[in-house]
Amino acid sequence: MSAKLSVRKVGDVCVLDMAGRLTLGEGSCTIRDSVRDLVTQGNKKLILNLGEVTYIDSSGIGELVCAYTTVANQGGQLKLLNLTKRVQDLLQITKLFTVFDVFEHEEYAILSFA
Numbered sequence: 130m131s132a133k134l135s136v137r138k139v140g141d142v143c144v145l146d147m148a149g150r151l152t153l154g155e156g157s158c159t160i161r162d163s164v165r166d167l168v169t170q171g172n173k174k175l176i177l178n179l180g181e182v183t184y185i186d187s188s189g190i191g192e193l194v195c196a197y198t199t200v201a202n203q204g205g206q207l208k209l210l211n212l213t214k215r216v217q218d219l220l221q222i223t224k225l226f227t228v229f230d231v232f233e234h235e236e237y238a239i240l241s242f243a
Contacts, residue, residue, distance in 0.1 A: 132159045132182070136167065142174040142239050143167050144210075148181035151189030160189075164196040164207075173205030174242045178235070180211030190219060197229065206230070210238050 132149040145163060160177070167175060177196065179185075193209070200207040208230040212220070220226040232238035 134159045134163055136163065139235075139239055141172075142176060142242060143172045144176045144178055144235065146178045146181070149183060151182055151185040151192065153186060153188035160192045160196050161199075164199055168200055168203045168205060173200070173203060175200055175205065175207045176210050176232075176235070176238050177207065178210040179213065179216055182213060182216060185216050185219060190223060190225065193229070194225065206242065208232060208238050208241065210235055 131154070132147055132151050134148075135146045137144050137146065145160075145167075147160070151160070164175065175196075177193070197207045210232050212231060217226070217231075220229065220231075230238075230241060232241065
């Protein structure tokens with residue numbers, strides 16, 4: 130199963146709920162296209178909810194970094210929510226845990242934009 134992504138708005142924050150596998154190919158393109166579209170539309174507060182992501186490879190990690198850079202270059206912020214143990218371990222191994230703001234509760238992630 131490849132990645133599935135749905136977008137919902139909570140106030141002025143866009144929450145991207147992801148499920149499935151973030152791997153080379155379709156899964157990583159889904160993030161790139163969605164983030165680019167949202168930023169182009171003027172959305173500068175994004176949260177990637179990764180709670181239902183079952184697997185992520187190096188390409189998926191690269192897409193998270195690309196999404197972060199895309200949003201930051203437009204003056205916005207991207208935060209991560211509900212990391213699975215595997216994704217959390219990968220971010221720590223790659224030292225990217227220090228780059229991303231990571232939250233376990235959606236309410237706190239949304240309030241952190243204030």
